[in-house]
Amino acid sequence: MxxxxxxxxxxxxxxxxMFIFPLMSMSDRTDDVSQLxxxxxxxxxxxxxxxxxxxxxxxYSKYVETIGTTGNSYNVDMEVKVLDExxxxxxxxxETTKIGENVYYSVYTNQIMDALKTDEIYTLxxxxxxxxxAKNTNTTLSQQLKNFFYTIMGDDTYTIAAEHGGVVTATGNx
Amino acid sequence: xxxxxxxxxxxxxxLPMTLILSAYVKNQAKTLDYQVSYDTKLQxxxxxxxxxxxxxASNSDTSDIAxxxxxxxKAGANTxxxxxxxxxxxxxxxxxxxxxxxxxVVFTMYDGYYxxxxxxxxxxxxxxxxxxxxSVSLDKKQSFKYKAAxxxxxxxxxxxxxxxxxxxxxDVVITYALDNYIVIQGRYRDTTIxxxxxxxxRVEYNSPEINKGNVxxxxxxxxxxxxxxxxxxxxxxxxxxxxxxxxxLTGSRDWPGDNTYNSKYFQDLRCRKIxxxxxxxxxxxxxxxxxxxxxxxxxxxxLLNGEWIATNYVSTTRQxxxxxxxxxxxxxxxxxxxxxxxxxxxxxxxxxxxLTGDASCYSALYGTEFTGDLKDAGxxxxxxxxxxxxxxxxxxxxxxxxxHPDEYKNLEYFGTENEKIFEFTGKDDPENTSTNGENKxxxxxxxxxxxxxxxxxxxxYSIESNxxxxxxxxxxxxxxxxxDFQMPRLKDTDWEKIYNNISIISFMQGLSxxxxxxxxxxxxxxxxxxxxxxxxxxxxxxxxxxxxxxxxYFVNGTTNPVLDNNISSRLTAVSKNTVSRASSENLETGxxxxxxxxxxxxxxxxYDSIVTSLNNNSDYSMQKSSTKTINYNNLYDYxxxxxxxxxxxxxxxxxxxxxxxxxxxxxxxxxxxxxxxTLYEGDNE
Numbered sequence: 110m111x112x113x114x115x116x117x118x119x120x121x122x123x124x125x126x127m128f129i130f131p132l133m134s135m136s137d138r139t140d141d142v143s144q145l146x147x148x149x150x151x152x153x154x155x156x157x158x159x160x161x162x163x164x165x166x167x168x169y170s171k172y173v174e175t176i177g178t179t180g181n182s183y184n185v186d187m188e189v190k191v192l193d194e195x196x197x198x199x200x201x202x203x204e205t206t207k208i209g210e211n212v213y214y215s216v217y218t219n220q221i222m223d224a225l226k227t228d229e230i231y232t233l234x235x236x237x238x239x240x241x242x243a244k245n246t247n248t249t250l251s252q253q254l255k256n257f258f259y260t261i262m263g264d265d266t267y268t269i270a271a272e273h274g275g276v277v278t279a280t281g282n283x
Numbered sequence: 284x285x286x287x288x289x290x291x292x293x294x295x296x297x298l299p300m301t302l303i304l305s306a307y308v309k310n311q312a313k314t315l316d317y318q319v320s321y322d323t324k325l326q327x328x329x330x331x332x333x334x335x336x337x338x339x340a341s342n343s344d345t346s347d348i349a350x351x352x353x354x355x356x357k358a359g360a361n362t363x364x365x366x367x368x369x370x371x372x373x374x375x376x377x378x379x380x381x382x383x384x385x386x387x388v389v390f391t392m393y394d395g396y397y398x399x400x401x402x403x404x405x406x407x408x409x410x411x412x413x414x415x416x417x418s419v420s421l422d423k424k425q426s427f428k429y430k431a432a433x434x435x436x437x438x439x440x441x442x443x444x445x446x447x448x449x450x451x452x453x454d455v456v457i458t459y460a461l462d463n464y465i466v467i468q469g470r471y472r473d474t475t476i477x478x479x480x481x482x483x484x485r486v487e488y489n490s491p492e493i494n495k496g497n498v499x500x501x502x503x504x505x506x507x508x509x510x511x512x513x514x515x516x517x518x519x520x521x522x523x524x525x526x527x528x529x530x531x532l533t534g535s536r537d538w539p540g541d542n543t544y545n546s547k548y549f550q551d552l553r554c555r556k557i558x559x560x561x562x563x564x565x566x567x568x569x570x571x572x573x574x575x576x577x578x579x580x581x582x583x584x585x586l587l588n589g590e591w592i593a594t595n596y597v598s599t600t601r602q603x604x605x606x607x608x609x610x611x612x613x614x615x616x617x618x619x620x621x622x623x624x625x626x627x628x629x630x631x632x633x634x635x636x637x638l639t640g641d642a643s644c645y646s647a648l649y650g651t652e653f654t655g656d657l658k659d660a661g662x663x664x665x666x667x668x669x670x671x672x673x674x675x676x677x678x679x680x681x682x683x684x685x686x687h688p689d690e691y692k693n694l695e696y697f698g699t700e701n702e703k704i705f706e707f708t709g710k711d712d713p714e715n716t717s718t719n720g721e722n723k724x725x726x727x728x729x730x731x732x733x734x735x736x737x738x739x740x741x742x743x744y745s746i747e748s749n750x751x752x753x754x755x756x757x758x759x760x761x762x763x764x765x766x767d768f769q770m771p772r773l774k775d776t777d778w779e780k781i782y783n784n785i786s787i788i789s790f791m792q793g794l795s796x797x798x799x800x801x802x803x804x805x806x807x808x809x810x811x812x813x814x815x816x817x818x819x820x821x822x823x824x825x826x827x828x829x830x831x832x833x834x835x836y837f838v839n840g841t842t843n844p845v846l847d848n849n850i851s852s853r854l855t856a857v858s859k860n861t862v863s864r865a866s867s868e869n870l871e872t873g874x875x876x877x878x879x880x881x882x883x884x885x886x887x888x889x890y891d892s893i894v895t896s897l898n899n900n901s902d903y904s905m906q907k908s909s910t911k912t913i914n915y916n917n918l919y920d921y922x923x924x925x926x927x928x929x930x931x932x933x934x935x936x937x938x939x940x941x942x943x944x945x946x947x948x949x950x951x952x953x954x955x956x957x958x959x960x961t962l963y964e965g966d967n968e
Contacts, residue, residue, distance in 0.1 A: 115287045122294050190369070208335040209358030209365070235338060240369045274369045276331040276362060278338065 136251035143179035148271040150175040155273040162281025164231040190238035208236035232281040240274030317796035324370040332363035360399040386757035389788040394460040395443035401760040471660035480634035484726035488632035503628035513621040528591035559951025564618040624944035638665035670700035766793035777806040784808040
């Protein structure tokens with residue numbers, strides 16, 4: 110084995126060890142931080158909706174802005190499960206507002222965004238469910254590096270994702 | 284070898300090792316991450332279930348009634364699964380899938396608990412026979428709601444916090460609750476025993492000759508403080524009237540428009556809560572703000588499904604019989620004479636007389652002889668010890684535990700053989716020595732008493748034994764065959780939550796989370812409920828109009844609380860959130876609005892209820908007591924401390940004990956059927 114060959118391998122390994130590895134772990138940490146930020150923002154956004162009973166375009170754009178500051182682009186999905194006013198139970202005391210007894214139907218991001226565009230506000234009522242999830246759509250640095258070294262993920266997988274949901278506890282007014 | 288070669292070899296050896304190690308650590312971290320995230324999901328779902336239960340219960344006026352409560356609990360369980368499903372991001376089809384991992388959801392209530400889980404339905408004989416009968420048509424058979432031996436996922440029957448006691452000829456079951464209320468049912472020789480009430484020590488009941496129509500002669504004494512009938516016009520509630528009732532009273536049912544706070548629609552009405560339902564008495568000429576004279580008066584009103592209805596509620600025994608009043612006026616007087624607190628102390632006095640064999644007191648209270656087997660039974664029950672506690676099949680728990688210490692390790696908490704349960708005057712209270720040198724004894728109702736210790740042990744024993752069976756049985760229902768479902772050991776802090784309030788306990792097990800199988804539980808206490816009135820549920824108001832629970836106000840208050848002497852009223856409540864709402868519909872637009880009561884207003888405060896108003900007193904400053912140590916956990920003692928103070932301060936204790944009695948007596952109870960009769964029993968023939 111010639112010296113040159115060994116030196117080349119050593120240099121190569123040294124490059125990997127000294128540059129790529131730290132870079133990978135750094136970018137991993139960055140993703141972790143983004144993940145935390147997105148999670149917190151999503152939880153706040155959802156809890157606010159749950160306690161006020163409304164989604165306003167202000168709140169929505171503020172939320173999108175907050176998660177945007179992590180330097181990635183996100184796909185935000187919202188789903189509202191609306192408590193159906195038709196009583197789900199034949200009983201002597203019919204109550205349309207009982208939570209947990211009646212059927213739900215779902216309203217998704219597009220419908221909510223339409224409502225936000227026209228009315229600036231989308232109202233929910235006591236007993237509805239709201240779920241919001243955000244996933245990154247761009248490829249982060251850590252994903253790029255990983256793809257370069259070991260292509261284990263497809264193009265559309267995400268590394269930063271957060272979701273939160275729960276029962277709405279107040280009926281919102283316009 | 285050259286140093287480069289050595290370096291390469293070293294790296295080649297180290298690199299794979301580091302990679303494997305880091306992968307391993309990452310895996311562990313991921314498992315932990317999953318653990319935390321599943322814990323959070325479970326916690327959130329349980330919280331949502333609780334929220335749904337709270338909203339359903341407080342928005343429904345019938346939520347106290349057993350089958351309506353069952354509905355609320357079931358709806359809570361549904362919400363739990365819905366929320367869990369949406370937390371796992373599989374809304375819509377999650378419930379059945381998730382049920383495989385949720386062995387039990389427990390709803391602990393005032394005197395027992397429901398377990399939600401799978402079970403095999405057993406039909407009663409007649410339905411089973413019909414299913415077998417060839418002459419019954421297939422259509423008919425299919426119309427039955429339940430099939431024989433069907434696996435159901437539902438609420439199992441209510442289990443009481445009860446314990447069986449066997450001692451010689453005595454065989455009784457005592458049901459405990461979250462406070463010091465007990466029900467004793469059973470047999471002694473040929474005598475049936477069925478008695479209930481709160482356990483209180485220093486209670487006296489002045490039982491006069493029965494005075495028709497004059498409740499003012501009746502009084503009770505608790506810890507040296509006089510308790511009287513509340514009928515002095517101070518017990519009022521601000522209510523919002525709507526609908527037909529408003530029209531009947533005022534001749535109009537105007538939609539109030541945006542100005543929802545309009546004195547025209549709010550009325551201060553005298554009220555009384557009986558068996559969980561609040562009744563209001565209308566006043567003559569109550570409608571001062573409109574020109575038209577009220578069309579109707581003398582109504583007793585109540586809220587049902589958000590609608591005001593007039594009820595011809597008539598108490599089982601007339602307090603006012605023989606006064607020549609029409610029946611409406613009689614009902615009104617029954618509401619106005621709020622004897623709830625008196626009833627509470629009367630029952631307590633009776634129960635004490637029963638357990639201590641005080642024949643003269645017992646017969647004075649009930650007009651019946653207290654002799655023979657009944658008296659023996661009472662004395663024998665009063666002498667029961669922890670050692671007499673049995674399992675349902677009649678084995679003595681403590682004896683079993685002591686003879687097989689290995690098998691019953693988890694029962695160490697259950698106490699010792701000879702501890703007396705109903706010790707009315709217990710040992711010296713170490714935290715409270717009186718100024719006159721006499722040591723204060725621990726009374727039975729105080730938190731440190733041996734009764735309360737035993738009560739908590741029974742609650743824990745009941746939940747633990749039933750729940751571990753339920754979770755074990757879950758193994759035969761779950762599709763997950765590899766995992767062995769077991770009840771985890773609940774932490775002591777979680778037991779504290781269960782002891783002190785109604786709560787929801789949920790379990791989730793058997794999900795794979797990388798390195799291990801997930802097993803977790805969550806306990807969320809429900810602080811806003813109609814189910815239980817704790818010592819700290821009584822609310823006082825300061826002059827800054829801030830509502831505080833008793834302990835916050837008097838014991839832990841950072842500022843010196845000053846009672847409100849401008850408004851000249853003090854009040855008590857269970858909680859704002861227990862208040863039902865009234866609905867009002869605009870007939871033109873079909874819009875329905877809900878009206879919640881306003882907690883603050885000039886004049887009468889609106890919480891659940893209001894105690895005595897006080898005028899022209901300036902000495903309301905309640906300094907935090909510095910003369911003696913305050914036991915923060917014992918409000919009975921704390922309040923008693925006001926007994927020897929000036930009249931004004933003494934009123935605090937009077938109001939507190941009256942309010943506690945009134946609110947507790949007003950609660951819905953299955954055992955309450957005879958409650959209204961008791962004060963004037965024997966007068967109703």
